[in-house]
Amino acid sequence: MDDLWLSNPTLAYRDWQAREAAGADRRPFSARSIVQHQAMFEHFRRHLVARGATVATFGTDDIEAFWQTPHARTYSQATRMRYAKLLDRLCRHLVFAGVRQDNPAAGLLASVRWPEEEPTPQYLDATTDQQLQAYLQHPAADLASLRSRAIVATFLGAGITAAEARSARMVDLYPDAVPPYLFVPAHGPRDARTVHLADFAVPLLRDWLARRKSLPIDGDLLFSLLSDGRPITDMSFGRLVRTALEAIGASDVEMSPRTLRNTFCRRQLLAGRSHEDVSQMLGLTSHRTCDRIAATIAESQSKNED
Structure with a gap:
């Protein structure tokens, strides 16, 4: 039996991903997929810890309970399918390694299928958007709170995106430019771009930048771990977004940075900006995302007319 899976499952999963894990075609996962899978595994592992289970002992009831958690209930059909594949692949490996018997x-x-149609993009409606903006203006209790609110x-x-924030x-x-x-920077297929900051975000980001410059931590990242300057993980970004949304009582939406990015996109479209301009603001080379989010506006307006 591989004792590392019992003593440090996070490290064991990371090591397995790096050395052996591969997709159905036996090709190694991309670096981006590995990061995503590690975040997903860690989220499931924390669920098991809360239920007093381990990777060696969890059963179908633990998986079913996971689907019923507030966070998992917001998962799209595609995300549920990704979790299903990840857990099946993990369990088959644990059986092979002698950690599990089943x-x-x-x-x-x-029981889970890829969606036949693209899922509706997750976003905050205009009212919830305003509520979150107002919440972010509340005085921060400490340095970590100030950083968290600046990130959100x-x-x-x-x-x-989360990668761009990282x-x-x-x-x-x-924050003191006109406009701020x-x-x-350019990365992957995305060209370098300049994004004008929404008015509500400027004072908060100005305060955070001033504090960040004074901190005796390594590196020059805008957002980093306060202890040593290392980058913040996707899982931590998700946790910060979740905390902010829960604080305003928003529980019926996927609590992720992507939801806030979609909300930004929708706000620009509602303000009358073209799909071309908004796509450039998002660093996208096509209008597909804007088209999908614009469809939610048309649907909402149609319902209001009815």
């Missing part, structure tokens, strides 16, 4: 996730793939304000007020540097933020903006 695979309680074996039936998941038969950046997702909601600049529409950047790599943003102090020199990229210009965040510079997003």
Whole structure:
């Protein structure tokens, strides 16, 4: 039996992903997929800890309870399918490694299917958007709270991705420019771009930047661990967004940075900006995302007319 799966399952999963894990075609997962899978596994592992279970002992009842958690209830059909595949792949490996005797996730793939149509993008409606903006203006209790609110304000007020927030540097933020903006360097297929900051985010980001410059921690990341300057993980970003949304009572939406990015997009479209302009603000080369979110506006307006 591989004792590391019992003593440190997080490390065991990371090591397995790096050395052996692969998709159905036996090709190694991409770096981005590995990060996503590790975050998903860690979320499930924390669920098991809360229920007094381990990777060696959890059963179908633990998986069913996971689907009923507040966070998991907001998962799209595609996200549920990704979890089903991850848990099935994990359990098959644990059986092979002698950590488990059975695979309680074996039936998941038969009960979960990829969506036949693209899921509706998750976003905050205009009222909830305003509520979150107002919540972010409340005085921060401490340094960690100030950083958390600045991070959420950046997702909601600049529409950047988690990866872009993770790599943003102090020199990229210009809260005193006219107008204030965040510079997003080129990465992957996305060109470098300048994103003007929403008014509600400017005071908060100005305060955070001033504090960040004074902190005796390594590196020049705009958002980092306060202890040593290392980048913040996707899982931690998700936790910060979740905390902010729960604080205003928003529980019927996927609590992720992507939801706030979609909300930013929708706000720009509602303000009358073109799909071309908004796509550029998001760093996208096509209008597909804007088209999908614009469809939610048309649907909402149609319901109001009825």
